[in-house]
Amino acid sequence: MTGAAGDPGAIERALRAVAPERWEAYETLLGALAAGQVWMLLWHGTPGSPDAQYGNMEIGGHGYAPCVTSPEQLTASGWARGHEVISGLEIANALYRTRWGLWLDPHRPGGGVGVPWADLRRIAVGLDRLPAGPLRLSEPQVQAGQFYTVLEQQAGEVRPLRSLRRCWVQPVLGQPYLAIGLDLYDTSPPAIEAARALVQRAAALAPEGLAVSTVMMADEFDPVALWLWANARPFFDRDAGHGHPGPAAPAPQHPTGFGYGVPPQQAPAQPWPQQPWPGYPGR
Template identity: 60%
Template sequence: MSASGTAAAGQVEQMLRQVTPGRYDAYEALLQALADPAGGQVYMLLWHGQAGSPDAQYGNMQVDGLGYAPCVTSAQELTASGWNRSYEVIGGLDAARALYPDHYGLWLNPHAPGGGVGIPWLDLRRMATGLDRQPAGPLRLSEPTIEIPQFYALLTQHAHRTPAVRALRRAWVQPALGSPYLAIGLDVYDTSPPAVDAVRSMMQQSIGAVPDGLSVSTVALFDEHDPVAMWLRACARPFYDREAHGAPGAPGIAPGAPGAPGILPPPATGYGYPPPGATY
């Protein structure tokens, strides 16, 4: 491993040592170190095959019914683990992109005292798509209680004039780090570029009615991997529904039928989220 790679591995392990329950800042720093394209390498443990071979298969472990692929963070940890099969050294980003679509998380150093640290697939998705583009979990989601009737009325009016929109839902999102915000869930008939532009224009025409200091974000309800979209599909009733109003819909079927999200219980050991009875 190069000097820069060794330094990156050291950064990952330094951040890993600082992660304890409730230390979301340290956990975010660990994710950032893993997502660093200049380093952040992990040693994926192969249950079958050799690195680079078509039949290579990552190991897997189940924690409270959730799947994780085990890995170690350095050659020293590989030796300490006693793993006697093959392994593959890849970047943390590559691991995240490979695992999260199948709802698999990544478990770092499961041999370590305390059981290591588990990274749920939701956070691997954040790594793969950009940590600064997704809120830091665990997320607490609820129905909004803030009174902004003018914004909702204006947004409903513009949505009715935007044929691509089938329904709108809303949620109050409180990230583990950062300020809470209002999320507007977009249920659309069409995801073509003209439709996307029309929906973006709808939001721009309505956002002026939002009080100063209130952050508003949008989420596509057909996104099967977004925790806010999952909560909205399962728990939030539309505050605008074109079909309930009897308005004609745009042709086609909205991609991604609404489905109930899986509630992620906390791992028995390590980190992971959400805490009992909390969030997605």
Template identity: 70%
Template sequence: MSAGATADGAIERALGEVAPDRFDAYERLLYALAEGRVWMLLWHGTPGSPDAQYGNMELGGHGYAPAVTSPEQLAASGWARSHEVISGPEIANALYRTRWGLWLNPHVPGGGVGVPWADLRRIAAGLDRLPAGPLQLTDPVVQAPQFYAQLQREAAEVRPVRALRQAWVRPALGEPYLAIGLDLYDTSPPAVEAARALVHRAVPQIPAGLPVSTVVLADEWDPVAMWMRAFARPFFDREARPYPAQGYWPHQPWQ
């Protein structure tokens, strides 16, 4: 049996275990997708043609592109138009950027399983790099005055930083953590690295064992950044406080 066929079988086995509130089973499905491939149903055109267009379906106001998980499922679906075989990471990367999800085996009894675009983003970026959803996001209650004092002091000196926000993130799987949102004038890699470095320097001031992460608020696909932009008030805001010598000059070295 080929490696591709083995991975395809893993997707179908994982699909069979998915059930409401079985976040562990759903996570296994995402890992199987990251290693496997799917058969995308084309509504128009043929694979690689300029007019190729995936099928589409809408559930709960969200768009999904339908796919099946094997040649056997393709035959069972009765789909008579063209299809495209593509790896899980490739289709995840293509769909999430337009906020489209992936719906697997919509023809089966029960209607199949939908993978929202936020989870496709995790597949595209690396499942171990981003927290497992659905996420519970709230205002944090962290007793760490020295941590926040150092962040505020150093943020005033790191010129790309406009503001800092925060959220308490509780993933569906894994430990909760404190996320620091970086609102930046400049999102070039050196500016982002300078902002992240100031947070890392302050981490020793936080209670031992408390995980801390950073997120760039300009990331339009990150659910934590989206929540912070909508609900979190800055605990450092350069433009709301008198920092007369701390304006942002793009071509100056960052400290």
């Protein structure tokens, strides 16, 4: 399937500007990828065929599906098998759900640039809706006694709410904020809305200038939720008694990969094209 491309050269221009620690340039690349299209390299089959399978690369122990960013780069890559043109939004939505990243132009000198699955998730959900990384996550040090008191006092009235956790989130771009993890018995829209409304009411008593956000603990793809499961004890736990810490949080069942942001850039271990391991199914 061919995705729309408002500016065919935007991804390549953004790609040339990306370098370690240049987070603004990387964010521009993500925006160009969200609005553009890529040429996915098929190891097996043809576009739309039942046996279509994307190529694969393993970099730093993590899986990436390779692609190129233009017909010219497809020619330069020397790829002699099939390919599929797809919008950046569609491929991001497909890959992040299986914790696969996307590697752009691996044939280029230096090996191209990898986009980890957590950043593909940002593209799929909306770049303006999730914080830019890499994220620094830690225990909150901010004093917000009234805010926490109201949360603990009123949390018992929100019956779908099992527990509350908290962490301090510092994005690489943008302002830091306090994240409240919502662990629910029932994740239906009304239950989620009730829990978020609780936090919103309490936020009126938060210190001036403190940004507060919520994260669903049931979201197995959210790096903040995964950190909370692994590192934060509940400050409200219905099962253990209101306002008392529960048992130690379970470890996350899924790896977070590189998290947000450009992974350590390293060229493929073998000259391109390298022999891939079993590929991610194509569309």
